[in-house]
Amino acid sequence: MSTTSPASARDRVLIFDTTLRDGEQCPGATMTLDEKLAVAELLDTMGVDIIEAGFPIASIGDFEAVSEIARRSKRAVIAGLARAIPADIARAGEAVRHAQRGRIHTFVSTSPIHLAYQMRKSEDEVVEIILRTVAQARDLVEDVEWSAMDATRTGIDYLCRCVEAAIKAGATTINLPDTVGYATPTEYRAMFEAVRERVPNSDKAIFSVHCHNDLGLAIANSLAGIEGGARQVECTVNGIGERAGNAALEEIVMAIRTRADALPYETGIESTMLTRASKLVSHATNFPVQFNKAIVGRNAFAHESGIHQDGMLKHAETYEIMTPASVGLTKTSLVMGKHSGRAAFRSKLGELGLHLSDNQFQDVFERFKALADRKKHVYDEDIEALVDENLATAHDRIRLVSLSVIAGTHGPQRATLKLAMDGRTLTEEADGNGPVDAVFNAIHALVPHEAVLELYQVHAVTEGTDAQAEVSVRLKDGERGVTARGADPDTLVASAKAYLSALNKLAASARRLHAQDPATA
Ligand code: KIV
Numbered sequence: 001m002s003t004t005s006p007a008s009a010r011d012r013v014l015i016f017d018t019t020l021r022d023g024e025q026c027p028g029a030t031m032t033l034d035e036k037l038a039v040a041e042l043l044d045t046m047g048v049d050i051i052e053a054g055f056p057i058a059s060i061g062d063f064e065a066v067s068e069i070a071r072r073s074k075r076a077v078i079a080g081l082a083r084a085i086p087a088d089i090a091r092a093g094e095a096v097r098h099a100q101r102g103r104i105h106t107f108v109s110t111s112p113i114h115l116a117y118q119m120r121k122s123e124d125e126v127v128e129i130i131l132r133t134v135a136q137a138r139d140l141v142e143d144v145e146w147s148a149m150d151a152t153r154t155g156i157d158y159l160c161r162c163v164e165a166a167i168k169a170g171a172t173t174i175n176l177p178d179t180v181g182y183a184t185p186t187e188y189r190a191m192f193e194a195v196r197e198r199v200p201n202s203d204k205a206i207f208s209v210h211c212h213n214d215l216g217l218a219i220a221n222s223l224a225g226i227e228g229g230a231r232q233v234e235c236t237v238n239g240i241g242e243r244a245g246n247a248a249l250e251e252i253v254m255a256i257r258t259r260a261d262a263l264p265y266e267t268g269i270e271s272t273m274l275t276r277a278s279k280l281v282s283h284a285t286n287f288p289v290q291f292n293k294a295i296v297g298r299n300a301f302a303h304e305s306g307i308h309q310d311g312m313l314k315h316a317e318t319y320e321i322m323t324p325a326s327v328g329l330t331k332t333s334l335v336m337g338k339h340s341g342r343a344a345f346r347s348k349l350g351e352l353g354l355h356l357s358d359n360q361f362q363d364v365f366e367r368f369k370a371l372a373d374r375k376k377h378v379y380d381e382d383i384e385a386l387v388d389e390n391l392a393t394a395h396d397r398i399r400l401v402s403l404s405v406i407a408g409t410h411g412p413q414r415a416t417l418k419l420a421m422d423g424r425t426l427t428e429e430a431d432g433n434g435p436v437d438a439v440f441n442a443i444h445a446l447v448p449h450e451a452v453l454e455l456y457q458v459h460a461v462t463e464g465t466d467a468q469a470e471v472s473v474r475l476k477d478g479e480r481g482v483t484a485r486g487a488d489p490d491t492l493v494a495s496a497k498a499y500l501s502a503l504n505k506l507a508a509s510a511r512r513l514h515a516q517d518p519a520t521a
């Protein structure tokens with residue numbers, strides 16, 4: 001296992017997390033305000049240098065999230081994204097105003113294909129836009145990042161001209177994204193080397209990598225860009241993001257840490273918080289983490305084959321290049337059960353890095369007691385699912401009161417469902433082609449809606465036949481899509497919770513859209 005050299009010998013690489021902007025932008029990954037606040041708090045505590053909290057002009061919800069995250073930030077710089085449009089920049093400036101350290105991140109396309117078809121502007125016009133908009137941002141905040149969208153498909157001469165204009169107008173960070181995930185590591189590194197060498201004032205700015213994973217090269221490209229002189233990496237937890245996603249934060253951090261012998265850099269990230277961050281983002285976005293995902297996948301530290309197990313028993317380093325503990329994967333020290341009291345439960349939450357308000361604690365503790373009555377051992381994953389459910393359902397309009405289902409070999413299956421909605425209790429009985437269909441038909445009868453079910457998935461939170469089932473449901477209503485989860489030892493109750501949670505999310509996003517529409521404001 002590699003040892004770390006003295007800090008002075010290493011260049012610091014800044015971690016710019018865009019989970020709440022580029023990550024949240026991908027279909028179905030929408031988060032509520034509470035979920036965004038929880039993610040931002042964890043990123044800040046974990047040592048992320050810059051948190052891109054959203055795109056303030058995009059919606060009132062985004063603006064509120066960026067403003068609130070800015071107000072609550074302790075250490076990290078809080079960035080808001082803006083197109084190269086005066087109104088966008090003004091809105092981003094307003095949103096990050098209350099941060100201890102705020103950043104406006106403005107971008108414009110530079111590649112010939114984007115200029116011709118998307119922007120319909122000449123090269124000269126775009127340079128003018130860069131000068132004007134970066135200067136406007138710089139009048140609002142000290143810290144301005146400028147990005148050349150589709151930089152990797154931009155001719156190097158023109159790219160240098162744009163970077164020179166951005167630095168001249170006051171940009172302090174220059175980001176050269178591989179927007180479409182097209183570059184190879186050699187090309188990406190060469191681009192940074194050329195721009196840094198050719199642009200007169202390049203030493204006045206920090207250069208940044210931002211890589212998409214369309215060809216599975218996002219991490220290799222990010223590391224190559226660092227070798228080419230970049231000292232900021234833009235990434236997301238679990239690699240979520242547009243299409244195939246962005247470079248994964250946990251992979252960059254652990255590559256730099258584990259291969260300190262080959263990569264003379266360091267980050268400020270507390271790596272033992274990576275697992276928790278991965279789980280939190282996965283639950284908030286309802287995007288499962290693939291089992292074989294590097295660093296945070298369920299199998300990342302599992303050794304199945306006989307030869308590997310034999311080696312591991314003799315000496316862990318035979319097949320393990322980093323320890324599970326270094327990414328925060330620890331063996332459970334305290335298994336909870338129905339005799340566990342408040343103090344033990346509070347200490348368990350602390351051990352899991354979960355910090356709840358008094359009201360949240362009370363609610364989660366009651367849910368824990370109810371679960372412990374039905375399940376012998378309550379594992380860490382069960383507790384995390386309870387906390388996630390509390391965060392996800394805190395502002396729900398529609399709640400499950402009770403459900404009973406008749407199922408078995410002779411159909412039709414029948415569900416009797418009771419819901420609480422806006423202070424009223426509603427009851428319905430419905431048949432279905434199977435018990436899940438019966439439950440969803442009953443929900444449909446009580447809450448009529450147009451949304452269609454796009455995904456229904458069940459998995460067990462832990463092992464054992466008394467494990468909680470975790471159900472994911474994805475609903476699509478026109479352009480809007482949401483994914484939500486529900487957990488319960490009863491799969492049908494978990495299914496009802498997940499479906500209702502998705503309906504609540506759709507209703508919340510419709511309310512936000514309504515509030516934004518000037519005609520209805
Ligand atoms: O991929 C990209 O080019 C972006 C920019 C907005 C920075 O996300």
Ligand code: ZN
Pocket residue numbers: 022177179210212242
């Ligand atoms: Zn991007």
